[in-house]
Amino acid sequence: MTTTTKTTTRLDVPKTYKLFIGGGFPRSESGRVTEVRDGEGRFVANVAKASRKDAREAVRAARKAQPGWAGATAYNRGQVLYRVAEVLEGRKAQFVDELQRTEGLSAARARAQVEEAIDLWVWHAGWTDKIAQVAGSANPVAGPYFNISVPEPTGVVAIVAPQSQGLLGLTSVVAPALVMGNAVVVVPAASSPLVAISLAEVLATSDLPGGVVNVLTGDPAELAPWLASHADVNALDLTGAGDLDWVALEVAAADTLKRVIRPEPGIAPETPQRILALTETKTVWHTKSRM
Amino acid sequence: MAFLDYAPAPESTSILSLREDYRLWIGGEWVTGGGEPFASVSPSTERQIATFAYADEGDVDAAVRAARAAFRDTWGPMSGRDRGKFLFRIARILQERARELAVAESLDNGKPIRETRDADIPLVAQWFFHCAGWADKLDHLGLGAAPQPHGVAAQVIPWNFPLLMLAWKVAPALAAGNTVVLKPAETTPLTAMLFAEVCEQAGLPAGVVNLVTGDGATGAALVRHPDVDKVAFTGSTAVGREIAKALAGTSKKLTLELGGKGANIVFDDAPLDQAIEGIVDGIFFNQGQVCCAGSRLLVQENVHDAVMDRLKERMATLRVGDPLDKNTDVGAINSSEQLERITRLVDRGVAEGGEAWSPACELPQEGYWFAPTVITGVEASSTIAREEIFGPVLSVLTFRTPDEAIAKANNTPYGLSAGIWSDKGSRVLAIADKLRAGVVWTNTFNKFDPASPFGGYKESGYGREGGVQGMQAYLKAGER
Numbered sequence: 001m002t003t004t005t006k007t008t009t010r011l012d013v014p015k016t017y018k019l020f021i022g023g024g025f026p027r028s029e030s031g032r033v034t035e036v037r038d039g040e041g042r043f044v045a046n047v048a049k050a051s052r053k054d055a056r057e058a059v060r061a062a063r064k065a066q067p068g069w070a071g072a073t074a075y076n077r078g079q080v081l082y083r084v085a086e087v088l089e090g091r092k093a094q095f096v097d098e099l100q101r102t103e104g105l106s107a108a109r110a111r112a113q114v115e116e117a118i119d120l121w122v123w124h125a126g127w128t129d130k131i132a133q134v135a136g137s138a139n140p141v142a143g144p145y146f147n148i149s150v151p152e153p154t155g156v157v158a159i160v161a162p163q164s165q166g167l168l169g170l171t172s173v174v175a176p177a178l179v180m181g182n183a184v185v186v187v188p189a190a191s192s193p194l195v196a197i198s199l200a201e202v203l204a205t206s207d208l209p210g211g212v213v214n215v216l217t218g219d220p221a222e223l224a225p226w227l228a229s230h231a232d233v234n235a236l237d238l239t240g241a242g243d244l245d246w247v248a249l250e251v252a253a254a255d256t257l258k259r260v261i262r263p264e265p266g267i268a269p270e271t272p273q274r275i276l277a278l279t280e281t282k283t284v285w286h287t288k289s290r291m
Numbered sequence: 292m293a294f295l296d297y298a299p300a301p302e303s304t305s306i307l308s309l310r311e312d313y314r315l316w317i318g319g320e321w322v323t324g325g326g327e328p329f330a331s332v333s334p335s336t337e338r339q340i341a342t343f344a345y346a347d348e349g350d351v352d353a354a355v356r357a358a359r360a361a362f363r364d365t366w367g368p369m370s371g372r373d374r375g376k377f378l379f380r381i382a383r384i385l386q387e388r389a390r391e392l393a394v395a396e397s398l399d400n401g402k403p404i405r406e407t408r409d410a411d412i413p414l415v416a417q418w419f420f421h422c423a424g425w426a427d428k429l430d431h432l433g434l435g436a437a438p439q440p441h442g443v444a445a446q447v448i449p450w451n452f453p454l455l456m457l458a459w460k461v462a463p464a465l466a467a468g469n470t471v472v473l474k475p476a477e478t479t480p481l482t483a484m485l486f487a488e489v490c491e492q493a494g495l496p497a498g499v500v501n502l503v504t505g506d507g508a509t510g511a512a513l514v515r516h517p518d519v520d521k522v523a524f525t526g527s528t529a530v531g532r533e534i535a536k537a538l539a540g541t542s543k544k545l546t547l548e549l550g551g552k553g554a555n556i557v558f559d560d561a562p563l564d565q566a567i568e569g570i571v572d573g574i575f576f577n578q579g580q581v582c583c584a585g586s587r588l589l590v591q592e593n594v595h596d597a598v599m600d601r602l603k604e605r606m607a608t609l610r611v612g613d614p615l616d617k618n619t620d621v622g623a624i625n626s627s628e629q630l631e632r633i634t635r636l637v638d639r640g641v642a643e644g645g646e647a648w649s650p651a652c653e654l655p656q657e658g659y660w661f662a663p664t665v666i667t668g669v670e671a672s673s674t675i676a677r678e679e680i681f682g683p684v685l686s687v688l689t690f691r692t693p694d695e696a697i698a699k700a701n702n703t704p705y706g707l708s709a710g711i712w713s714d715k716g717s718r719v720l721a722i723a724d725k726l727r728a729g730v731v732w733t734n735t736f737n738k739f740d741p742a743s744p745f746g747g748y749k750e751s752g753y754g755r756e757g758g759v760q761g762m763q764a765y766l767k768a769g770e771r
Contacts, residue, residue: 074742075417075420075421078420078421078424079420082379082420119372122372122375122376122379123372123427125424126375126423126424126425126426126427126428127424127428128424129421129424129741129742130421130424130425130428130431130742130759133742133758133759134431134759144721146720272431286716286717286720287716287717287720288717288718288720288721288724289717289721290715290717290718290721291693291717291718291721291722
């Protein structure tokens with residue numbers, strides 16, 4: 001932006017990086033921001049720094065959106081997740097640029113991360129209408145009963161995303177939660193807030209209902225305790241909380257018996273177990289004793 | 292036009308840009324066939340749509356060789372992730388071109404645009420989308436780690452759901468890593484040719500899908516080709532039997548989706564309004580040219596008259612005519628041969644003591660038409676209670692007890708589908724347990740989904756299409 005030739009000079013219009021809550025992009029109610037600078041110390045952005053109240057707002061939005069998302073057909077959810085991959089592919093350059101600026105990656109490494117993230121969305125898109133058949137069962141009980149077990153979403157999932165590989169790490173925890181119909185409140189890597197909010201823009205334009213994913217850029221150490229103790233959160237994914245006092249978070253989560261995924265290695269990404277860890281098994285009995 | 296009649300609402304054919312003649316699609320090239328080209332006509336007008344190449348034995352051999360080469364060089368070695376991406380692309384292009392495909396299908400097959408637009412084509416796209424997701428998840432199909440494709444799949448499909456049957460065959464085969472040679476039905480080759488264009492748009496490597504148009508002899512040459520590893524056939528039980536005999540003693544894997552004579556059982560506690568819709572959907576969907584059609588209505592004796600009255604009232608509102616009219620419920624019969632078969636069987640049914648009834652409806656002068664028909668007073672031994680009619684003709688039988696309903700429903704060499712209508716969940720599930728049919732619909736009928744296995748018992752064939760079971764049919768356990 002230091003070009004001196006008058007005819008080619010154009011002043012950039014930088015983006016304001018805000019939170020993503022309930023399908024909208026509000027600033028933090030706290031009015032706080034975190035300054036982001038690139039590897040050479042140049043100012044990049046003032047990213048919104050979410051507060052406890054923002055986290056509560058995000059949980060409320062997630063709870064409201066969750067039944068609708070879970071109620072969509074598996075095929076529909078699959079198409080929406082695939083759409084995320086399509087839209088992401090079209091905006092690859094932007095993500096490469098943001099990763100280069102925040103993670104100091106070479107263009108090739110940044111591109112590789114973005115492409116891996118896109119493929120991971122595709123992988124998850126394919127699971128929506130399959131995991132129930134792989135993990136569900138028809139149970140041969142000793143009596144005249146029709147008896148089947150099916151996985152269902154657990155509800156609202158709060159996530160501390162991996163602290164490295166901002167886009168890929170975020171995808172590896174958010175996508176599996178979405179497969180079966182959970183809603184998500186996620187704290188992305190503190191070091192990669194730009195791609196997190198840009199991914200939110202992708203989600204917002206991929207027919208994902210507002211509130212299904214909520215992104216709180218900010219300090220994981222500050223936000224995680226509120227999410228861990230929030231009574232309306234069903235599961236806590238601590239994959240990226242390895243550097244925090246995660247045992248205290250797990251203890252807090254136990255108050256409302258949240259399902260907890262422990263910090264890395266926790267449950268490996270890109271496995272059905274990762275998807276199933278955020279589901280409940282429902283078994284339905286139906287008599288067939290009276291013809 | 293009387294008050295409350297429907298004005299014509301034809302879907303425009305301007306969305307189509309068809310060629311005058313179509314060739315074979317082998318190794319990614321359009322190839323002239325060795326035999327005499329043949330025409331496909333629109334069953335509703337008898338007007339020629341286009342001509343199609345006739346694949347002789349040499350062409351079939353070339354197609355199998357192209358499929359083998361692609362299996363060896365491109366598709367076989369490709370990662371599941373990339374195979375999946377190609378299939379997702381195909382699914383998306385099918386969705387983008389859905390209206391065009393629906394119009395082409397209605398034109399070539401004669402089925403109403405309402406069905407091609409709302410059922411056939413959306414299911415086609417869904418099938419590819421579903422199978423695309425399996426391509427990189429084969430380890431989870433219960434066959435152990437790294438299950439392997441068979442190789443070259445020979446697939447022969449019928450004319451009743453031309454593009455949908457193509458999807459049921461091609462999508463799982465490709466997802467599993469096989470390459471295919473597919474022969475569309477002689478009277479409905481059009482949408483398969485459009486599918487070749489879809490594959491081209493998706494950039495699918497040459498030879499992964501090969502399409503050979505022709506007749507029964509083409510299909511026979513294909514399934515008998517020595518370099519074919521897997522055969523999948525949907526069609527008549529008679530031809531299925533021939534294929535099973537031809538493949539006996541060979542290493543070829545075989546799945547068959549054959550005929551049916553589905554029982555649709557209505558109990559006296561059924562929600563009658565819904566049941567009537569289900570009966571109508573069960574036998575008049577696609578003019579009854581459906582292997583899983585509910586062609587035998589088994590109605591509990593004490594509600595027989597009430598059901599018949601309501602059914603006839605409902606049938607009188609069915610609009611028969613131009614398949615491209617958006618208000619049409621019942622379109623044209625696919626061919627003159629099929630029309631002749633339906634007519635012959637209905638005459639036989641009446642000669643054997645059945646009473647045929649059709650609503651007053653004016654059938655078009657040109658084309659192949661058969662009015663929706665219900666035949667009452669049918670005995671379990673009657674020809675029309677035993678033979679598959681494959682037309683808009685419902686045979687009605689009665690029963691008194693659940694045991695009698697089960698016995699009558701199972702009294703057929705077929706075993707593809709059945710329907711049960713009752714408000715009592717316990718009864719519905721108990722009856723479903725005892726029916727010898729691969730698909731049992733309760734308080735619904737003719738539902739299909741790529742996640743749900745479909746296929747028959749007994750002489751309705753073997754193997755399942757859809758879901759885990761459908762994928763397994765195109766794989767073998769990995770070598771350790």
